Amino acid sequence: MKSLILIIVGSALIHNVVLNQFLGICSFLGVSKQIKASASLGVAVIFVITIASAVASLLYDYVLKPLGMDFMKTIVFILVIAALVQIVEMFLKKTAPAIYTALGIYLPLITTNCAVLGVALTNVQNGYNFIECVFSGFGTAVGYTLAIVLLASIRTRIREEDLPEPLRGAPIVLIAAALMSIAFMGFSSLAF
Secondary structure, three states: OHHHHHHHHHHHHHOOOOOOOOOOHHHHHHHOOOHHHHHHHHHHHHHHHHHHHHHHHHHHHHHHOOOOOHHHHHHHHHHHHHHHHHHHHHHHHHHOHHHHHHHHHHOHHHOOOHHHHHHHHHHHHOOOOHHHHHHHHHHHHHHHHHHHHHHHHHHHHHHHOOOOHHHOOHHHHHHHHHHHHHHHHHHHHHOO
């Protein structure tokens, strides 16, 4: 149990997919304008990454590896991720149209979010078993959600400030993201 907790903490804080590995930046910067939209996307990403990690692990261990088709993992993982995102998109459109509208183009972009594919490939590379893949996927998604909600909170405060003209908009957001990345580097001392 201790190793699973370490996987979650390590994936969420130490090896944060956005602030340490710099994967998933487009949705991180694009959706983080509002806290509610960021949290909603975070929940969708938690679902997609966790399920994608589980399904990718099963497919890799019980189909690709035994058949000697390890080289197909990237293509298979992309197909799994695309199917899961379609399911999430249809579910949100039917049950939560306001959230669906708020996420806009960024919901389908989860399909091409390199963070989702990166987690599935990293899990295989690390040799994780099924349970470890699920916990790693969940931890990574929680870390992504934490980062995007924190940035949305910062951006909410930034909009209220009187900034010099050259810093308004994208420059201050990139500076804030860089400072968050530096702050998350402090968690590296937790490496066990």
